[in-house]
């Protein structure tokens with residue numbers, strides 16, 4: 001069974017199409033990277049899977065269940081990592097993780113919380129420091145730890161590497177690959193062509209609300225993808 005499916009998915013804002021007949025099926029352990037210019041429809045796609053907004057046509061399906069806004073049924077399958085992970089600056093990494101885990105209905109011991117942060121590759125000496133002292137990459141790691149604590153099957157990410165330095169990007173890539181190898185499914189919207197080839201198993205290129213190309217990353221080099229992207233958009 002596919003984990004994430006768009007079936008003839010369509011969305012309009014004020015009569016203007018943001019997504020047109022979007023179709024894709026993504027399996028367990030895949031890292032699917034969605035490329036496209038500003039306004040192509042990447043965030044709209046993510047928002048439909050999150051149930052933040054309702055589709056005008058078609059379906060967003062997670063683990064075989066159709067996503068419906070304000071419905072808890074599919075929310076338990078997913079975690080979301082926005083471009084800037086919103087956490088409480090005055091709480092520590094452990095306290096933030098504890099707070100958001102409880103919100104999702106999970107209560108963990110201090111050791112278990114530390115283990116999630118460790119799996120997300122946060123350095124241990126940051127665990128007890130307030131979030132206000134964290135870099136963007138460190139905040140993302142807490143976001144990943146929250147996804148692990150929620151036991152989410154799917155992690156949706158919006159431009160996760162924007163603003164990360166090369167070392168933080170490389171580390172982030174490694175974490176994503178480890179999560180995918182553990183069976184998590186990752187769907188990310190990104191502008192980072194080179195990282196998409198590096199981290200992704202498949203790439204989608206969107207233009208004006210349409211998925212124009214879907215390519216396996218083992219079939220294309222970064223330079224070829226860049227060329228295809230520029231020809232497409």
Ligand SMILES: Nc1ncnc2c1ncn2[C@@H]1O[C@H](COP(=O)(O)OP(=O)(O)OP(=O)(O)O)[C@@H](O)[C@H]1O
Pocket residue numbers: 013014017018036037038039040041042043044045189
């Ligand atoms: N809440 C909204 N109200 C009206 N129009 C919207 C809304 N959200 C998105 N749109 C429009 O839908 C289209 C797709 O936007 P979307 O944010 O999904 O693109 P994107 O590919 O994520 O762009 P970016 O790379 O800039 O994040 C754009 O034309 C945008 O202006």
